[in-house]
Amino acid sequence: xxxxxxxxxxxxxxxxxxxxxxxxxxxxxxxxxxxxxxxxxxxxxxxxxxxxxxxxxxxxxxxxxxxxxxxxxxxxxxxxxxxxxxxxxxxxxxxxxxxxxxxxxxxxxxxxxxxxxxxxxxxxxxxxxxxxxxxxxxxxxxxxxxxxxxxxxxxxxxxxxxxxxxxxxxxxxxxxxxxxxxxxxxxxxxxxxxxxxxxxxxxxxxxxxxxxxxxxxxxxxxxxxxxxxxxxxxxxxxxxxxxxxxxxxxxxxxxxxxxxxxxxxxxxxxxxxxxxxxxxxxxxxxxxxxxxxxxxxxxxxxxxxxxxxxxxxxxxxxxxxxxxxxxxxxxxxxxxxxxxxxxxxxxxxxxxxxxxxxxxxxxxxxxxxxxxxxx
Amino acid sequence: xxxxxxxxxxxxxxxxxxxxxxxxxxxxxxxxxxxxxxxxxxxxxxxxxxxxxxxxxxxxxxxxxxxxxxxxxxxxxxxxxxxxxxxxxxxxxxxxxxxxxxxxxxxxxxxxxxxxxxxxxxxxxxxxxxxxxxxxxxxxxxxxxxxxxxxxxxxxxxxxxxxxxxxxxxxxxxxxxxxxxxxxxxxxxxxxxxxxxxxxxxxxxxxxxxxxxxxxxxxxxxxxxxxxxxxxxxxxxxxxxxxxxxxxxxxxxxxxxxxxxxxxxxxxxxxxxxxxxxxxxxxxxxxxxxxxxxxxxxxxxxxxxxxxxxxxxxxxxxxxxxxxxxxxxxxxxxxxxxxxxxxxxxxxxxxxxxxxxxxxxxxxxxxxxxxxxxx
Numbered sequence: 001x002x003x004x005x006x007x008x009x010x011x012x013x014x015x016x017x018x019x020x021x022x023x024x025x026x027x028x029x030x031x032x033x034x035x036x037x038x039x040x041x042x043x044x045x046x047x048x049x050x051x052x053x054x055x056x057x058x059x060x061x062x063x064x065x066x067x068x069x070x071x072x073x074x075x076x077x078x079x080x081x082x083x084x085x086x087x088x089x090x091x092x093x094x095x096x097x098x099x100x101x102x103x104x105x106x107x108x109x110x111x112x113x114x115x116x117x118x119x120x121x122x123x124x125x126x127x128x129x130x131x132x133x134x135x136x137x138x139x140x141x142x143x144x145x146x147x148x149x150x151x152x153x154x155x156x157x158x159x160x161x162x163x164x165x166x167x168x169x170x171x172x173x174x175x176x177x178x179x180x181x182x183x184x185x186x187x188x189x190x191x192x193x194x195x196x197x198x199x200x201x202x203x204x205x206x207x208x209x210x211x212x213x214x215x216x217x218x219x220x221x222x223x224x225x226x227x228x229x230x231x232x233x234x235x236x237x238x239x240x241x242x243x244x245x246x247x248x249x250x251x252x253x254x255x256x257x258x259x260x261x262x263x264x265x266x267x268x269x270x271x272x273x274x275x276x277x278x279x280x281x282x283x284x285x286x287x288x289x290x291x292x293x294x295x296x297x298x299x300x301x302x303x304x305x306x307x308x309x310x311x312x313x314x315x316x317x318x319x320x321x322x323x324x325x326x327x328x329x330x331x332x333x334x335x336x337x338x339x340x341x342x343x344x345x346x347x348x349x350x351x352x353x354x355x356x357x358x359x360x361x362x363x364x365x366x367x368x369x370x371x372x373x374x375x
Numbered sequence: 376x377x378x379x380x381x382x383x384x385x386x387x388x389x390x391x392x393x394x395x396x397x398x399x400x401x402x403x404x405x406x407x408x409x410x411x412x413x414x415x416x417x418x419x420x421x422x423x424x425x426x427x428x429x430x431x432x433x434x435x436x437x438x439x440x441x442x443x444x445x446x447x448x449x450x451x452x453x454x455x456x457x458x459x460x461x462x463x464x465x466x467x468x469x470x471x472x473x474x475x476x477x478x479x480x481x482x483x484x485x486x487x488x489x490x491x492x493x494x495x496x497x498x499x500x501x502x503x504x505x506x507x508x509x510x511x512x513x514x515x516x517x518x519x520x521x522x523x524x525x526x527x528x529x530x531x532x533x534x535x536x537x538x539x540x541x542x543x544x545x546x547x548x549x550x551x552x553x554x555x556x557x558x559x560x561x562x563x564x565x566x567x568x569x570x571x572x573x574x575x576x577x578x579x580x581x582x583x584x585x586x587x588x589x590x591x592x593x594x595x596x597x598x599x600x601x602x603x604x605x606x607x608x609x610x611x612x613x614x615x616x617x618x619x620x621x622x623x624x625x626x627x628x629x630x631x632x633x634x635x636x637x638x639x640x641x642x643x644x645x646x647x648x649x650x651x652x653x654x655x656x657x658x659x660x661x662x663x664x665x666x667x668x669x670x671x672x673x674x675x676x677x678x679x680x681x682x683x684x685x686x687x688x689x690x691x692x693x694x695x696x697x698x699x700x701x702x703x704x705x706x707x708x709x710x711x712x713x714x715x716x717x718x719x720x721x722x723x724x725x726x727x728x729x730x731x732x733x734x735x736x737x738x739x740x741x742x743x744x745x746x747x748x749x750x
Binding site (some may be wrong): 043046311314317326329 | 449451670702
């Protein structure tokens with residue numbers, strides 16, 4: 001993997017770059033949709049390509065449990081399995097163990113847990129996380145870490161970061177060769193000193209890119225933005241920076257302005273399936289009775305497949321009737337919104353107009369972070 | 376609507392024809408997928424077009440209850456609502472009232488029932504069925520009838536047919552002008568004398584096409600085929616013949632050979648959603664463990680999107696994981712199978728090779744009517 005920095009916005013520090021992996025270029029700042037269990041929910045890989053997705057995230061936890069990384073490896077790897085020719089970043093599985101799996105127990109050695117699917121007992125170590133991700137054939141892989149809950153005491157955060165750093169070192173050793181790219185994950189919650197410690201320790205080990213973990217876990221937005229702003233200057237300029245699991249459209253804009261290059265989030269796809277739809281005029285809950293006879297497209301400013309062909313009234317009908325097509329059309333629209341936003345952000349950095357773009361975007365789509373009142 | 380008969384197969388009586396509606400040509404014999412509630416489940420209208428669908432069936436019962444025919448009419452009609460530029464045939468709503476709605480009561484005047492959605496009380500008369508379908512803007516509409524269960528006594532069938540014929544007459548009167556096309560529905564179960572009576576009475580009223588209702592409701596296949604074979608010669612040569620709610624791929628071949636021009640059935644789409652997939656080598660239940668590591672496409676002889684890009688192993692994984700994409704890919708494949716079959720049937724009639732096609736088809740896909748043994 002290579003990372004080329006094309007421009008740094010003088011006013012904000014926002015970065016315009018280009019990752020290259022064995023599966024092509026990824027223009028940054030980039031948004032990666034979540035292909036949790038080997039599919040971005042409701043969409044085909046060719047729709048992702050059409051929408052301009054260049055890298056998808058897949059979840060090691062899900063694929064390890066079902067259908068199993070060995071099977072995927074035997075079948076030629078994850079790209080071939082899901083017929084996706086773009087790049088893939090996999091996470092370590094840790095976050096899902098902490099959020100989905102029952103009876104998890106963290107020790108120095110790793111984390112034991114039961115499968116949320118069948119209750120079977122498993123043990124994930126930093127070494128196994130690397131092995132699984134290499135079996136899958138991802139382009140960028142992540143080390144096992146502990147994502148501390150918010151709020152945590154400084155003492156807990158300190159011990160947790162200590163474990164994450166030890167695991168980072170073991171992951172680096174387990175990785176052996178330079179393929180695929182391995183990122184380091186900074187933890188430390190919202191504690192600036194701990195974030196500094198993480199940045200220093202991880203760079204000493206040396207990684208191909210650096211991720212900010214443990215954010216967007218309940219802390220106030222302002223605190224998250226401040227933590228990002230404090231942390232990114234501690235990272236090497238020539239390596240990509242990835243803010244994990246973030247976020248709302250506003251979060252993307254704000255974080256790019258604080259020096260982040262990569263994002264992933266279930267928000268556009270999950271919200272699509274619950275009928276919460278992003279538009280240039282704010283967020284719409286398509287269930288609302290107000291849309292029942294509304295002939296307009298979701299977003300007159302949008303040129304996605306959904307908005308070019310279907311009315312709000314039809315989308316509401318599909319949603320109320322539980323039609324799969326509704327979930328498809330909603331997901332496609334939300335993903336298009338996110339990818340268009342990233343395209344606009346990249347353009348604004350190139351044009352030197354990011355600050356103006358941010359102001360305009362937040363004015364027009366000021367309700368993006370909250371649902372409209374359902375009629 | 377016009378119907379042009381292009382060729383009658385001398386050996387079998389199978390017919391190659393062309394319907395023309397205000398929404399284009401429909402090559403017959405034709406299969407209409409079910410767009411029950413204003414969407415062919417899991418598919419976009421543009422996928423239908425790509426697959427070669429020329430006419431879709433929509434269910435009056437579903438659309439009358441949700442979102443309501445008046446709303447669809449206000450929004451410019453069903454074609455515009457669902458963004459489908461091909462032809463639409465709507466049923467009368469009767470069949471769904473009998474099969475889905477609780478507390479239905481049939482009288483001379485019509486049928487009262489409660490909505491399966493919210494329990495609300497409704498009354499469907501022959502006149503209302505026509506009015507609703509005209510509001511929707513369908514290209515071909517159907518009169519309210521009674522579909523007698525199987526088995527029924529001759530006495531019941533006789534009285535039921537009497538009601539259906541009275542309703543047919545009232546529907547013809549309610550229809551007033553010639554737009555859209557109105558078909559008559561023959562009932563009479565598997566009683567040949569009653570089918571003859573139905574054919575005579577309906578032609579006396581005069582319809583734009585003739586449908587065989589009340590079949591594929593539990594009677595043995597051989598009896599259904601015999602009833603079809605007995606009835607089609609009683610119908611005018613120059614009008615299309617529609618076998619309602621049929622059927623398996625084998626049913627389509629056998630019924631075309633007995634003079635049927637049009638079909639609809641939920642089978643390809645519903646079976647797609649349950650993982651039962653049609654192939655040139657028989658039916659496959661994708662849930663089967665035997666497919667877990669199978670790299671082959673569903674059907675190596677198939678050129679559908681699903682078979683061109685994905686392995687059985689991936690399709691099984693998607694199905695087991697409950698991924699919406701699996702339902703999409705399965706549905707697309709099954710529909711492609713049905714439409715390819717109809718294309719082959721039309722070609723075989725043109726080539727005068729239908730009998731040979733039937734033999735080969737049933738040999739190769741001999742297991743199409745039953746599931747494979749699930750491993």
